[in-house]
Amino acid sequence: DAKTTQPPSMDCAEGRAANLPCNHSTISGNEYVYWYRQIHSQGPQYIIHGLKNNETNEMASLIITEDRKSSTLILPHATLRDTAVYYCIVRAFTSGTYKYIFGTGTRLKVLA
Amino acid sequence: SAVISQKPSRDICQRGTSLTIQCQVDSQVTMMFWYRQQPGQSLTLIATANQGSEATYESGFVIDKFPISRPNLTFSTLTVSNMSPEDSSIYLCSVGYRGDVNTEAFFGQGTRLTVV
Numbered sequence: 001d002a003k004t005t006q007p008p009s010m011d012c013a014e015g016r017a018a019n020l021p022c023n024h025s026t027i028s029g030n031e032y033v034y035w036y037r038q039i040h041s042q043g044p045q046y047i048i049h050g051l052k053n054n055e056t057n058e059m060a061s062l063i064i065t066e067d068r069k070s071s072t073l074i075l076p077h078a079t080l081r082d083t084a085v086y087y088c089i090v091r092a093f094t095s096g097t098y099k100y101i102f103g104t105g106t107r108l109k110v111l112a
Numbered sequence: 113s114a115v116i117s118q119k120p121s122r123d124i125c126q127r128g129t130s131l132t133i134q135c136q137v138d139s140q141v142t143m144m145f146w147y148r149q150q151p152g153q154s155l156t157l158i159a160t161a162n163q164g165s166e167a168t169y170e171s172g173f174v175i176d177k178f179p180i181s182r183p184n185l186t187f188s189t190l191t192v193s194n195m196s197p198e199d200s201s202i203y204l205c206s207v208g209y210r211g212d213v214n215t216e217a218f219f220g221q222g223t224r225l226t227v228v
Contacts (some may be wrong), residue, residue, distance in 0.1 A: 036219075041149075041202060041222070041224075042221060042222075043116075043204060043219035043220050043222055044155070044219045045219075046216045046217070046218070087154065087155075095168060097143060097160055097168070098208060098215070099157060099160065100145070100157070100206070100208070100217050101157060102147075102154045102155040102156070102157075103154065104154050105154050
């Protein structure tokens with residue numbers, strides 16, 4: 001299973017862009033990168049996912065490097081409510097099923 | 113999307129007892145998973161619940177300790193057996209759809225278990 005590596009914590013000023021990096025150097029060609037966040041021990045919330053192209057939705061943008069070994073989640077205008085733990089996940093396909101394997105996550109603190 | 117209901121939302125249990133956690137989904141899903149989140153830690157996959165057959169367990173987790181049932185495409189249970197304080201964690205149910213495109217997993221709000 002591909003493993004992800006993230007910085008343990010980051011701070012961001014309110015209103016500024018938050019850029020959260022993730023390394024997934026062992027990712028396979030058909031494995032997607034997913035991002036989730038968890039606010040204060042609630043269930044993880046889906047943010048965005050991608051395979052090799054950059055993706056954008058109403059919550060965030062996902063930038064994946066050309067070699068697919070790393071990615072960056074961008075929250076364009078961070079608010080206090082974006083304070084959470086952000087998880088970068090590689091969805092692995094093994095034994096005939098998909099599995100979502102969580103890394104250690106980045107604790108993002110948005111500062112007023 | 114899928115709406116997931118987990119019961120109970122929290123419980124305090126005596127060591128040596130067992131607790132069964134229920135996960136109900138509002139639509140048929142292909143995949144159901146159970147995760148454990150120990151205090152201050154990330155989520156660890158316990159097993160994939162398979163409909164009509166034995167669950168597929170991850171390394172470090174065994175059926176005797178965490179028996180799982182999945183009688184249909186919308187319901188699953190996880191039992192934490194012979195509990196000890198080390199089992200105090202949040203247990204989360206997750207569901208997904210098999211397929212290669214646009215299939216994110218959805219998570220319940222979890223069951224917060226404290227073993228005393």
